[in-house]
Amino acid sequence: MTALYDSIGVNYAALRRPDERIAAQLHRALGSSGKILNVGAGTGSYEPFDRQVTAVEPSIEMIRKRPAMAAPCVQASAESLPFDDGTFDAAMAVLTIHHWADKATGLREMRRVTKGPIVLLTFDPAHRPWLTDYFPELATLDERQMPSMAQYGEWLGSVAIEPVAVPHDCTDGFLYAYWRRPEAYLDPWIRSGSSSFWSLQSVDEGLARLKRDHESGEWDRRYGHLRDLDFYDAGYRLVVSPPA
Numbered sequence: 001m002t003a004l005y006d007s008i009g010v011n012y013a014a015l016r017r018p019d020e021r022i023a024a025q026l027h028r029a030l031g032s033s034g035k036i037l038n039v040g041a042g043t044g045s046y047e048p049f050d051r052q053v054t055a056v057e058p059s060i061e062m063i064r065k066r067p068a069m070a071a072p073c074v075q076a077s078a079e080s081l082p083f084d085d086g087t088f089d090a091a092m093a094v095l096t097i098h099h100w101a102d103k104a105t106g107l108r109e110m111r112r113v114t115k116g117p118i119v120l121l122t123f124d125p126a127h128r129p130w131l132t133d134y135f136p137e138l139a140t141l142d143e144r145q146m147p148s149m150a151q152y153g154e155w156l157g158s159v160a161i162e163p164v165a166v167p168h169d170c171t172d173g174f175l176y177a178y179w180r181r182p183e184a185y186l187d188p189w190i191r192s193g194s195s196s197f198w199s200l201q202s203v204d205e206g207l208a209r210l211k212r213d214h215e216s217g218e219w220d221r222r223y224g225h226l227r228d229l230d231f232y233d234a235g236y237r238l239v240v241s242p243p244a
Helices: 002-015 020-030 060-065 103-113 136-145 149-156 182-186 195-199 204-216 218-228
Strands: 035-039 052-056 090-094 118-123 160-163 236-241
Touching: 020 090, 020 118, 020 236, 035 103, 090 103, 103 118, 103 149, 136 195, 149 236, 182 204, 204 218
Parallel strands: 035 052, 035 090, 090 118
Antiparallel strands: 118 236, 160 236
């Protein structure tokens, strides 16, 4: 993960601006916890400003992109958190667990250092957004790197799982954020904000099909009903592990 984000982190801060609606849902799940750990913190997206936050991030490029007023950040990995048991009131990890080398160990480490809830924003690999029709390799990638929803219970014990509806004008450019804006995926700058596109061998065929279908109206014929929606379940999930 470190090497990957040292390369792709160049445009990350501009393209991955936290969406306030998603942030509100995540912060509600953190409850009244005051001392919070953010694992795989990146540039600090979704860190609450009204709490005492400590960030952990393995990529030096991402750490350098953190705003001056962001929470203090320790360069470390999820699998080896440099904190004592029960140091934090709550912990969060936002769209990062799929990059961890050992997910089970990383989550056990989060539980070890956290007294209260653990809140994970992640993706359900059983979901198939329309983009996978054009890039089937994305579905394969999701299945390979994203834990199933059942695995969180195996690793953390009892968990609550709730959908995170993605707004049509989402400001955070994660992979499936542009579900109502197919033309966005034709822009290489937009695609550069998603690690998944960096992981594909080639996108030329899928892009050619999407461009053709967008221009011909075929995309609207197949998926145009999405344009009537303000929010969409693209497969993102909030996984919450209650206090230990």
